[in-house]
Amino acid sequence: xxxxxxxxxxxxxxxxxxxxxxxxxxxxxxxxxxxxxxxxxxxxxxxxxxxxxxxxxxxxxxxxxxxxxxxxxxxxxxxxxxxxxxxxxxxxxxxxxxxxxxxxxxxxxxxxxxxxxxxxxxxxxxxxxxxxxxxxxxxxxxxxxxxxxxxxxxxxxxxx
Numbered sequence: 001x002x003x004x005x006x007x008x009x010x011x012x013x014x015x016x017x018x019x020x021x022x023x024x025x026x027x028x029x030x031x032x033x034x035x036x037x038x039x040x041x042x043x044x045x046x047x048x049x050x051x052x053x054x055x056x057x058x059x060x061x062x063x064x065x066x067x068x069x070x071x072x073x074x075x076x077x078x079x080x081x082x083x084x085x086x087x088x089x090x091x092x093x094x095x096x097x098x099x100x101x102x103x104x105x106x107x108x109x110x111x112x113x114x115x116x117x118x119x120x121x122x123x124x125x126x127x128x129x130x131x132x133x134x135x136x137x138x139x140x141x142x143x144x145x146x147x148x149x150x151x152x153x154x155x156x157x158x159x160x
Contacts, residue, residue, distance in 0.1 A: 070137035074104030092122030
């Protein structure tokens, strides 16, 4: 136990504590919000969020939209969640959500001009963020596929 002798008489009087009293100060670290723990998590190790060090814009970007990592599987509500997050993150104004009533596969069909048509001031930024997410998801699935099927056809050709 950690005991601390209170010395400040003003504090003692406000708390109705006798001057020679000892106070047991305990801190429950689970009650202290952590920037690396997911919101609502009670786990001490499993649910930690590690910042993406490859993120060019913000190395300590702990806040990401609460959507699956692969945009190709997003439903229309997850598209709206990402759109809301991205417009706040990049301070993009004049976004009409009705122009994005589609799922992730629909967004994948849009090129940069499709984003700019929907959001003339900032569509290119939205496209860039979305494209980074799709590229990362494709690379992840390729890596997973090569790991699960090491004997599958590869991109390497042998010349004899």
